[in-house]
Amino acid sequence: MKALVTTGHGDADVRDWPSPTAHGDQVAVRPLLVGMCGTDLELIDGSIDPAYVRYPLVLGHEWVGQLVNDVEGVGVAGRRVVVEGIIPCGECPACRRGATNLCATYDEIGFTRPGAMAELITAPRSLVHQLDDAVALEDAVLAEPMAVVWRALTRLPLRENLSVAVIGDGTIALLAAYLAATLAPADVTIIGRREAQRALAKRTGATNFVLEAPATRFDLVIEAAGTVASVHTAIEHCARGGSVILLGLPPHGSGVEIAPDDIVNNDVIVQGSFSYTRDAFADVVAHLNARQWQPSFLLTHRYSLDTAQAAVTALRTNELDVVRGKVVVEIAP
Ligand SMILES: [Zn+2]
Ligand SMILES: [Zn+2]
Structure with a gap:
């Protein structure tokens, strides 16, 4: 079969790759639409912590596909599915308390095992979720990044009527603004x-789109730009009694100067959030199937598997005047 493969030396190319065979509790799935994100670039560039990756690697951790065969309890052949990427052991203390994102054995599709940027993939049956026929592939392909945002948003008990700020205008930031409506x-x-992101950003339902942080403070600040400066901005713009959620990932080893007495005096919660739990992913699937979340407007770039290298280029190019939401690759049957 064909697959988009990287060895972590700055390149990814479409090449022949052995087709996986489903055995034991594995299910064969044919990927249909696969999203790419900044993490894929880090995998391609080899800048990710080696503990979280195994090369050579078939990319693809944000995806929707269809079952190759009938699978009891999951669906019939052709049924569209989304699949959790994190494969928890189910037995360690973290898994047992539901914190499957913190499983002692890190194993994730598209990181430590082959991803979905290929004509076929296998996955543990328990992680496969069926989609209703009415769910658009373009909505479902965002299940994984939505699960990341949803886990962060649901970790804290947040009240209604908050003033919310989202820092950043990439897909995670825009999904955070979209899901903040809940x-x-x-x-x-x-x-x-x-500025080029303004129209796309407004489609999330956000009230305002600004390029500079206003002088006001917010009850909830979601940091999704992943720079040291934006983390600083996030903490500085949190109102008394408010919360900061850190979703972006600044370069490893970087530091931010903060005034801890402000955090104490202002009664502020600063919360990190890593990936997603099984519960968060299941919630996202339920909302997709109920057609409550339809974020497909975020898709701006679409390629075929044969031209997947162009998708990588599109992701890498940071042109000031080009609108960029989610970059996806369609895997033709
Ligand atoms: Zn991603
Ligand atoms: Zn575990």
């Missing part, structure tokens, strides 16, 4: 980085 917020301000 909190019934007073307003949502996206503090973006590029």
